[in-house]
Each structure stands twice: as C-alpha cells, then as structure tokens.
Amino acid sequence: MTSFHEEEILGKAYDKRLARRLLGYLYPYRRVVLLSVFFLLVVSALQLAGPYLTKVAIDRYIRTGNIQGLNGIALLFLGVLLAQFCFAFAQTYLMNWTGQKIMYDLRVQIFTHIQKLHVGYFDRNPVGRIITRVTTDVDVLNELFTSGVISIFGDIFTLAGIVLIMLWLNWKLALVSFSVIPVLFVASIIFKVKVRDSYRWVRTCVAKMNAFLQENITGMSVVQIFVQEKRKFQQFDERNREHLDANLQSIFYYAVFYPAVNLIGALAIALILWYGGVQVLAGVLTLGSLVAFIQYSERFYKPISDLSEKFNILQTAMASSERIFRLLDTQPAISPPLHPVRLKSLKGKIEFRNVSFAYKEDTPVLRNISFSVAPGEKVAIVGATGSGKSTLINLLCRFYDVQSGEVRIDDTPVTHLDLDQLRQSISIVLQDVFLFSGTIEENIRLWERPIERKQVEDASRWVHADHFVQRLASGYDERVAERGSSLSVGQRQLLAFARALAHDPKILVLDEATSSVDTETELLIQDALEKLMKGRTAVVIAHRLSTIQNCDRILVLHRGQLIEQGSHQDLLKLRGVYYKLFQLQYRDQLASPRLFAPDLRASVGNPG
Amino acid sequence: MFIKSWLINSRTRHLLTLVPFLKKYRTQITIGIFMVLATNIAAMVAPWVLKRAVDHLYHEISRELLLYYSALVVCASAVEGFFRFQMRRILIGVSRYLEYDLRNHLFAHLQRLTPRFYQQYSTGDILSRASNDLSAVRMVLGPGIMYSVNTVFTTIFTITLLLSISWKLTFLTLLPLFAVTYCVKYFGRSIHQRFESIQRQLGSITTLTQENVSGIRVVKAYNQENAFIERFKQANQDFMHRSLSLVRIWGLFYPLLTLLLGVSAASLLWYGGRQVVQGSITLGDLVAFMSYLAMLTWPTIALGWVINIFERGSASMGRINELLDHQPEVLEGGSKETLARLKGDINIRNLSFSYNGFPVLRNVDLQARAGETIAIVGSTGSGKTTLVNLLCRLYPVERGTIFIDGIDINDIPLSILRKNIGYVPQDTFLFSETVAENIAFGKPESSRLDVENAAHISNIWPEIQHFPRKFETFVGERGITLSGGQKQRIAISRALLVDSPILILDDALSSVDTYTEEQILRKLSGELKNRTALLISHRVSTVKMADQIIVLQEGRVVERGTHDELLSAGGFYADLYQKQLLREELGVE
Ligand SMILES: Nc1ncnc2c1ncn2[C@@H]1O[C@H](COP(=O)(O)OP(=O)(O)OP(=O)(O)O)[C@@H](O)[C@H]1O
Ligand SMILES: Nc1ncnc2c1ncn2[C@@H]1O[C@H](COP(=O)(O)OP(=O)(O)OP(=O)(O)O)[C@@H](O)[C@H]1O
Numbered sequence A: 001m002t003s004f005h006e007e008e009i010l011g012k013a014y015d016k017r018l019a020r021r022l023l024g025y026l027y028p029y030r031r032v033v034l035l036s037v038f039f040l041l042v043v044s045a046l047q048l049a050g051p052y053l054t055k056v057a058i059d060r061y062i063r064t065g066n067i068q069g070l071n072g073i074a075l076l077f078l079g080v081l082l083a084q085f086c087f088a089f090a091q092t093y094l095m096n097w098t099g100q101k102i103m104y105d106l107r108v109q110i111f112t113h114i115q116k117l118h119v120g121y122f123d124r125n126p127v128g129r130i131i132t133r134v135t136t137d138v139d140v141l142n143e144l145f146t147s148g149v150i151s152i153f154g155d156i157f158t159l160a161g162i163v164l165i166m167l168w169l170n171w172k173l174a175l176v177s178f179s180v181i182p183v184l185f186v187a188s189i190i191f192k193v194k195v196r197d198s199y200r201w202v203r204t205c206v207a208k209m210n211a212f213l214q215e216n217i218t219g220m221s222v223v224q225i226f227v228q229e230k231r232k233f234q235q236f237d238e239r240n241r242e243h244l245d246a247n248l249q250s251i252f253y254y255a256v257f258y259p260a261v262n263l264i265g266a267l268a269i270a271l272i273l274w275y276g277g278v279q280v281l282a283g284v285l286t287l288g289s290l291v292a293f294i295q296y297s298e299r300f301y302k303p304i305s306d307l308s309e310k311f312n313i314l315q316t317a318m319a320s321s322e323r324i325f326r327l328l329d330t331q332p333a334i335s336p337p338l339h340p341v342r343l344k345s346l347k348g349k350i351e352f353r354n355v356s357f358a359y360k361e362d363t364p365v366l367r368n369i370s371f372s373v374a375p376g377e378k379v380a381i382v383g384a385t386g387s388g389k390s391t392l393i394n395l396l397c398r399f400y401d402v403q404s405g406e407v408r409i410d411d412t413p414v415t416h417l418d419l420d421q422l423r424q425s426i427s428i429v430l431q432d433v434f435l436f437s438g439t440i441e442e443n444i445r446l447w448e449r450p451i452e453r454k455q456v457e458d459a460s461r462w463v464h465a466d467h468f469v470q471r472l473a474s475g476y477d478e479r480v481a482e483r484g485s486s487l488s489v490g491q492r493q494l495l496a497f498a499r500a501l502a503h504d505p506k507i508l509v510l511d512e513a514t515s516s517v518d519t520e521t522e523l524l525i526q527d528a529l530e531k532l533m534k535g536r537t538a539v540v541i542a543h544r545l546s547t548i549q550n551c552d553r554i555l556v557l558h559r560g561q562l563i564e565q566g567s568h569q570d571l572l573k574l575r576g577v578y579y580k581l582f583q584l585q586y587r588d589q590l591a592s593p594r595l596f597a598p599d600l601r602a603s604v605g606n607p608g
Numbered sequence B: 001m002f003i004k005s006w007l008i009n010s011r012t013r014h015l016l017t018l019v020p021f022l023k024k025y026r027t028q029i030t031i032g033i034f035m036v037l038a039t040n041i042a043a044m045v046a047p048w049v050l051k052r053a054v055d056h057l058y059h060e061i062s063r064e065l066l067l068y069y070s071a072l073v074v075c076a077s078a079v080e081g082f083f084r085f086q087m088r089r090i091l092i093g094v095s096r097y098l099e100y101d102l103r104n105h106l107f108a109h110l111q112r113l114t115p116r117f118y119q120q121y122s123t124g125d126i127l128s129r130a131s132n133d134l135s136a137v138r139m140v141l142g143p144g145i146m147y148s149v150n151t152v153f154t155t156i157f158t159i160t161l162l163l164s165i166s167w168k169l170t171f172l173t174l175l176p177l178f179a180v181t182y183c184v185k186y187f188g189r190s191i192h193q194r195f196e197s198i199q200r201q202l203g204s205i206t207t208l209t210q211e212n213v214s215g216i217r218v219v220k221a222y223n224q225e226n227a228f229i230e231r232f233k234q235a236n237q238d239f240m241h242r243s244l245s246l247v248r249i250w251g252l253f254y255p256l257l258t259l260l261l262g263v264s265a266a267s268l269l270w271y272g273g274r275q276v277v278q279g280s281i282t283l284g285d286l287v288a289f290m291s292y293l294a295m296l297t298w299p300t301i302a303l304g305w306v307i308n309i310f311e312r313g314s315a316s317m318g319r320i321n322e323l324l325d326h327q328p329e330v331l332e333g334g335s336k337e338t339l340a341r342l343k344g345d346i347n348i349r350n351l352s353f354s355y356n357g358f359p360v361l362r363n364v365d366l367q368a369r370a371g372e373t374i375a376i377v378g379s380t381g382s383g384k385t386t387l388v389n390l391l392c393r394l395y396p397v398e399r400g401t402i403f404i405d406g407i408d409i410n411d412i413p414l415s416i417l418r419k420n421i422g423y424v425p426q427d428t429f430l431f432s433e434t435v436a437e438n439i440a441f442g443k444p445e446s447s448r449l450d451v452e453n454a455a456h457i458s459n460i461w462p463e464i465q466h467f468p469r470k471f472e473t474f475v476g477e478r479g480i481t482l483s484g485g486q487k488q489r490i491a492i493s494r495a496l497l498v499d500s501p502i503l504i505l506d507d508a509l510s511s512v513d514t515y516t517e518e519q520i521l522r523k524l525s526g527e528l529k530n531r532t533a534l535l536i537s538h539r540v541s542t543v544k545m546a547d548q549i550i551v552l553q554e555g556r557v558v559e560r561g562t563h564d565e566l567l568s569a570g571g572f573y574a575d576l577y578q579k580q581l582l583r584e585e586l587g588v589e
C-alpha cells in the first residue's frame, strides 16, 4: 500500500529537455550571464599571468641583477592581482545576482501556478510536499545557477584548450594519453545513472519527511492526547532512516567516483611516462615536452573530477527541477473560461440543472439535482451528514466542475462566467473555518479588496464578535495564532462569518456557519441577518432546523438526491423526511418538562 | 591561534550543542581524521615518484625501471584513492548519521512541547528550521570537519617545508596572511548575521506558503490569489535582497583571500629577488619557495569555505537551539506506582487559569463521581474548552486544583493520565491515513471488530460501507475528503475505542444532523454508564440527561444542577432552554 505521502515515481530520464528548459530561465539575464562568463575568462587569464610574470622576473631581472626592473615587475604583479580581485568579485556578484533573480522568478512562477490549481489538487497533495517544491527544490536550482553552470563553462573551456595543446605538441603521445578516456566515459555513465537514481530517492525522502513533519506538527496535540508519541516517533524515524539510507548510498557513489577518476588520471600519466619515456630514450621526444605533457594531463583530469563535483549539484538540480516542472505542468482541472462572460450587475439567481457529480469516478455524490433560487430568495439545504450539502456549495463556487448537468448563475453557466466575478459575488462561510495568522482585522477584510476599518467593525458587530474582540489586548490588531488556535472555536466561526459579511456579497452561502456558536448569539445574528439580507440571495446549510426557519424555501437532500423542497409548512404537510427530522428534534423537547411551552404538543400534533 | 578564539566566540557557541552527538561517533571521526592524514601523505607520493622518474630520465634509465616507476604512480594513486574513499565515506557518512540523530532528537523534543509553543511558532517556521537549517548544520559536520582537518594538515605541512628553506622569507611571505585573521573575524561575523537573516526570511516564505496552501479554499472563495502572490513576491524580494547582501560579503571573501595570497607571492618575488641578486639565497631556493607557497593556495581557499560553512552552520544551529531550548511546560511527572487504570472521580477545586495574563477560568469548582455524566454549557468563549484541556494537562495545571481519584493530576504520569481520557476535541484533526487507522489511532493494535464497533456507536459505519474502499479509504490531509459530520464522527469513534474511564466530548455533535445525533446519543448512553463523561454542548437536547449541568459564564460557574433544578432556578440555562424551545414552537405555527 503506497501511502498518501509517497511521491509519484518519475518517468525515465529526459535530461536534455530538462536542461534546455532550465537554461530558458537564464535567457532573460543572458547579458549579465555573458558578462559574467567574460569576467570569468578574464580572471582565468589573469591567473595565468602570475607564473608568466614570475618567469619574466627571474629570466630578465633577477638573473641580470636588475633591481629596478624587479621593482617594476613586482608592481605590475600587484596590479594584476588587484584587477583579478575586482573581476573575481564582479563575476561572483553578477552570477549570484542572476541566481537570485532566477530563484525569484521560479518561486513566483510556482506560487502563481499553485494559485491556479483547482481545489481537488490539494485534496491529493499534502501541504508539506508543496512547500518542499517552493522552498528546498528551488534552492537547489539556485545552487546550480550560481556555482554550477558557469564554472562548467570554464571547465569545458580549459579541457578543450588542453586537448588542443596536447595534440599540437605531440599527437601520438596525446592519443596514448587519451586512450584511457573510454574507461573514464564508462565510469561516468555508470556513476551518472546510479547517482541520479539515488538523488531521486533522496528528494523523495525529503518531501516525504517534510509532509510527515508538517502533518504531525499541526496535529501534535491529538498525538499527545492519545499518547501516540512513541508510535509517531517510530514512523518519523522510519522516514528519517530512509532519508539516511538514500544519502549514504549517494555518498558511496561519490566516494568511489572521485578516486576512480583520479586513478584513471594516474593511469594516463603512467602511460605517458612509460611510452613517452621510451621515446625520450630513443631520442624522438625531448624531456621538456614529456614534462609539459605530464603537467597538462594532470590539469586535464583535475577539471574532470571538478566536473564530477559539479555533477553533484547538477544531479540534485535535475531531480528537483523534474519535480518542479511536473508541478508547473499540472494543468488546473478548472481553468478560467477562454471568453469569460462578465455580467454588468449580478442579480444573484442560482440554478442547478440535472447536476450529477462524483469526487471519484465510481462513487457518485450528487445525482441529477435540479433547483433554482430566485434573486433575493433565502434557501435552506438540510439533509443527513454526508448527503452532499457542502458538495453543492463546492460546485456553486466552482471549486469542482460538474460531471453532467449545469450550474448557472443569472442564467449563465458558471463555466462561462468570469471566475473572479463569480467568486467576488459569493461569500461563503465554509464548514471548516480557516483563519490566517495575522491580525483579526486582516482576517476579516483579507488583502484583496479595499475594505475600511469601519466595515470590518460593522461586520463584527452584526455577528456579535466585536464584544470579544474588544476585550483582546490590541482589539482588531491582535494577532491570532496559526489557524486561529488562540481563539475559541465559536469565536473563530464568528470571525469567518464577519469576513463573509464584510465582503458585501450578492450571494451569501452559510455552511453550518453557527454550528459552534451559542444559542443566544445565534439568535442575535439571525435578527441582524434579517435586515442585512434584503436584496441578497442566501443559501443556508444547517442541521438545527431552528436556524433555517426564516428561509423562504427548504431543500431536503438525501444521499445525493433532492427529495423534497418547499416551505417549512409545505414540508411538514408532506410528512416526509423533513417532517421526521422535525419531529425528532421536537420529540426531544417533549420528553422534558414543558415549562415554557405548555401548548407545544397541541400545535405539533396537528402540523399544518 | 586565531582559529581557536574564533571557535569559542559567542557566535559559534551554538555549535556546542553538537558535542554530545559527536561523542557517539568518536571512533569513526578519529579514524576519518586519520584517513584525511593518510590521504594527504599518499597524495605526495605520486608527484615525488614522477619527479624521481624525470630526474632519472635526465641521465640513463632502463626500460624496466621506467615501467616500475609507471606502475608505482598507478599504485600510489590507488592507495591514495583507497584512503580518499574511506575518508569521504566515513566523515560524510558520520555527518549523515549525525543529521539523522539530530533530526530525531528535534522531533522527539517537538513531541513534548505544548500547544502554547505551537501558537508561538508557525508550522512553516518549524518546518523550515527542521529542514533548511538542519542541512546547514549538516554541512558543518561533514564537509566542514573534513575540510578543516585537511586545511590544518596542508598548512602545517607546507609551513614546515617553507621554514626548512628560510625562516626570514617564510615570515615575510606569511605576513600578509596574518591579515587573514582580521578578515576571518570581520567576515565571519557578517556572514553569520546575514545568513541568519536569510534563514529567518526563508522561514517566512515557508510560513506564507503553508498558510496559503492550507487555506486554499478560503483563498479561492474570496479571490485572494493575487493578494497572496503580491505578498509572496514581497517576501521573496526581501529574501533576494538579504541573499545579495550576503553575496556582497561572501563574494568579497574569496577574492580577498586570493589577493592576500597573491600579495605574498609578489612580495616574495620582490624581496626574494633582491636577496638572490645580493646573493644571500640561491635562485633554486627562490623557485622552490615559490612552488611551495603555491601549495598554500588550496588551504587558503578551503579556509574560506570552512569559515563559510561554520558560520552558516552556527547561525542555523542557533535557530534550532531556539526550539530545543524551549523546555516542555508540561512534564511527565508523577510517581510510577499510580494505578494504570483510574476510576474516574474528578475533583476540580478553585481552578483559575489565564492565557498570557488574560484570565479565562476563575475559581472553578467541579465534582464528578466515577460514572457520572457532567454537561458543560456556556456562551462562546466562556472557557469550556480550556477547562477540559486542563484536565488533559495540555497546559500546565497548578498544584492542588485538579484531582482524579483523589490524586493531584500533576502526580499522575502524563501518559497514564491521558490514556485514561478519551477526548473528542472541538476542532477535528484526522491524519492522512485510512479510516480504520484513524479510528484505531489511540490503540493501533485493536482488532477490526473493535474498530467496527466503535464505528457503529458513532453511526458512521453505514456510511463507511459506501466508501470506495470501506475502512481502507484514505481520508486525505486533515480528513479533507470527508464531510464535516463524517470527520466528527470518526473522531468520536477514535475516542471511544481507547475505552477509557473518562470521556470528553467537546461540542462533538455540532456538525451532525438531528437524526444522527439522536441515534448517537442513544448508543452513547450505554457507553457512558460506566464512564465519567464531560459533555460540552450548546444544545439543551444533548445535555439535558446529564447528572449535573454546569453553566460557565466568563470563566465562572454561574449555575449548577440537574436539568430540572436549573429550569426551576430560572437562570441562564432556563433562558437557553426557553430560547431553543420557543424557536421550535415558532416553526410549527
Ligand atoms: N474532497 C472530497 N473528495 C472525495 N470525497 C469527498 C470529498 N468531499 C466530500 N466527499 C464525500 O462526499 C460525500 C458528501 O460530502 P459533503 O461534504 O457534501 O456532505 P455534507 O452533506 O456537507 O455533510 P455534513 O453535514 O457532514 O457536512 C461524503 O460521503 C464525503 O465523504
Ligand atoms: N491559546 C489561547 N491563547 C489565548 N487565549 C485563548 C487561547 N485559547 C482560548 N483563548 C481565549 O480564552 C477564552 C476561552 O476559550 P475556550 O476555547 O475555552 O472557549 P469555549 O468556551 O470553548 O468557547 P466555544 O464555545 O466557542 O468553543 C476565549 O476568550 C478565547 O479567546
């Protein structure tokens, strides 16, 4: 059984495409990159100047005892050093600047893309995993751009130069020393494949661990209450251990690879020494050339083992970019329409036409639902838990798209409606209240629309939240902890309610908006709503029938089907499901002393 | 030496936390350090052999000898390779083991911290410390140690060689390098500070992402996408500026070291050249000296590296220590001789509690005999949840205020206390596991039959039968793929399954329809007979059958008694009853 946190196994290597796509991110900064490469070359050239100046100093001045000349050349040396210093700094800065820019671009791109993804994506992907994409994975790419790519250019440049010089010096000897290259080639390929696999494994482990941590930190008190610390620790340990194993494996490959390259290099040198030595003995080759050859081939293998060091970065980057691109390539299942309809003024008519819907193929949740709500009407939805009430609302705001049928607002299918306008006109109090960590005021007004402090305060007054807000040390500027955990659950719900009202919606949707609020406050809110809701459409979901009695119409949902609708009185007359629900709530009260409702039995015994 | 003073300065002090962890791997680290030494020595052999061979070639040399030298080069390299392999495998390996230990240690520590801590630090921030900062610390343990040892060896070795030629020249050439001390001090501090501020900002980015993704439904419902993108851009811009300010320092550091080294070489050329001209040293000496000096290049660069790694690592370690330094507020406590199973007599005496100076409970008294059902009602924010949280010791409880079976709960070991309480928290949290695993959360070893029984009581069983994979259905993060009422009922089953003498239901039926509520209450009443139950609800219908009803108002118990008693007393409860009743009545007109 693969767990929810398991990363999907990724497809076969397509390095080239990845690399090309990655390089694309360099493109906007190509000038800076080129400049930086140029500086790098300058620095390398200046580095070579040192030995040359030394040689000149010795040959021309020290040997001849020319102190004046020596002074001059020492000064020149200093000058070269200073230039080198400046160029090196400029190069590093430019490259890092580019790296940071790219990182910024990528992060913003990923984040923006996440905002476009539909809600269903987040049902399947743990928060921790998405966070890993945005933070760690991008960071790895930054390293590629700042320390990897550029110096690879440098390395390749050096390699090519050395090959040419060696061929030019003595092509036979050069070929002899290159004879080990196939071995090197094979070794690198094996290494590449192995390291790639193990890096993928490492990245998977990191994401898994982060997802696990994320979940366990948020649910820590549940773990503590149920005394499951040991078990959860063990599960964490398992993930941690796997991460360790994955890393140890890649360490092994690296530990083998470096010495292997060195050994191959030594082999080449030994070949040169032996073959070249024989030629020297035969008088075909000068000793000087042999020494030069040896030095060049030493320099030849140095960049190669450097390259393999870079490989480390490259591999990590590839593994990360694969996952990032996979996220970026995820098409949002719900996308804004190509030619969005923007209604001039949205009246607030809602219509469901033969809507059927399933979250997962084979388990239908809503079946052939049709109803309509006139502008300004207040409609209640009741039904047993799990009957699909919240799902209806999810469809109304287009969190998901229907499989068949149509949801319409003001006679326009929601799929054609401008998504922004749709969501701007609807305010929802979701069943699962979510507060952001920020101030109370921010939580009510949010960040998008210019909502005045006064509106915020009014909205809280309507829902009777201002009473408790005022008692907080900094009132509306008090910061709430993550998810509002420093407030009582009822208080959180009131804030979510205030948020909905402050956004002045055309359509107000309340999904169990007062389920955790005490009766007195609930009543007060209802009275306030009575006035506030003039001219607005409202859809109210509630289990307490008392909460919905002011509604114009009641829809009864049963196992995903709309089985009854009508006014409270109509439905009582019908003696169907609603009637039973009502009786039940009511019989409860009959069983207790009827101190305040002596005539209740009479009025209910004869419904309608 | 400066390295020493640098090591024990206040910034790197954070790294001392690692010492106990390092001790465990003493042997490996010692061996690893020897491997570094061996690698360094072996690395000298091949060049030496080559030099010999070339010297021989000047004169006459036999082909056999040439072959012998060639073979020697390969052998030396093989030996070096072996040591290098061991060095990397051992030292980097140890760093991974240490990372593993440290991460486990951190997690175990997090498990002991109370909700107060989690309200102070956001999840994203903690995550960032546990991943990004931990890897910076890992760098210290692996490459950091490896390169510093390497640097020390090469430096000592090279300086010895230099001294063997001329101590005057040595002194002269090393003079500019003393400036390195100053650089290291200055740069070290800057790197540390700037890196810390970068990590802090990375934490903010993580937090922002975490908030955005967890609240994605609200974000979408209220069209907040663009606002979040703006905030995210801003946070990242800030991050970029902080990073670049580090680059300005760090980018200067390397070239500066190279420059200093170059100045050494230049002054050697200048001064040494004069000496050659004056005849105090030979040209050969000067050339040898120069080539030895070149050997210092690598350690100098490595020094830059090492300091960078150490400074970053210690900044990060400081951030991790900040978490580790939070002492758990609620300690295990208690003597082990307490009975494993409590009876369930609850006695709360004059309990007061405040969050950060904000009083929430005032002089609460409550008595519940084993088996009784106590209901708690009260308006929003009156302190009901706080009261039951204290009973589970989620927050520290003052001595002499809460007793179970006559024992102060501070004297009951925490795990035993909590094992004796089944708790349905007000905001449901489920794990992204299967339905069965969630129900069996408190007792993972329970049989399927027990799980199904618990599911029956909360009336979720029939619905589970409709799920695609029944009890093996995954519920998604926080139970996202379930309806509100389904989540709540799974949480009820989860609490029932632990079969504890005390059961707390905090508004546990708020998202359940009346019909289901009625059925659950009926089934529960059987379960509640032999348990002490604390029932929090806003509904009279849920609480009226309780043996005792407590009314909390602003943290005070304002009424207590049975349903009937309270009704005739005509206070808050009677008012509540009337309100709930009157509305039903209105509906029937
Ligand atoms: N994101 C989802 N993915 C898969 N299945 C889901 C998802 N959300 C809900 N479901 C399933 O769809 C059905 C209807 O759920 P819905 O949330 O609409 O119920 P509800 O009527 O709002 O119930 P409640 O009163 O308990 O809130 C349930 O069986 C639930 O398990
Ligand atoms: N972690 C916290 N930090 C600071 N204040 C808190 C914290 N938790 C709760 N409070 C405050 O303490 C008071 C009591 O909260 P509590 O959660 O106990 O209320 P409650 O009676 O359970 O309310 P509800 O019916 O809404 O669940 C509230 O005013 C709340 O704002």
Ligand SMILES: [Mg+2]
Pocket (backbone or CB within 6 Å): A389, A390, A391, A431, A511, B483, B484, B485
């Ligand atoms: Mg729902």
Ligand SMILES: [Mg+2]
Pocket (backbone or CB within 6 Å): A488, A489, A490, B384, B385, B386, B426, B506
């Ligand atoms: Mg509460």
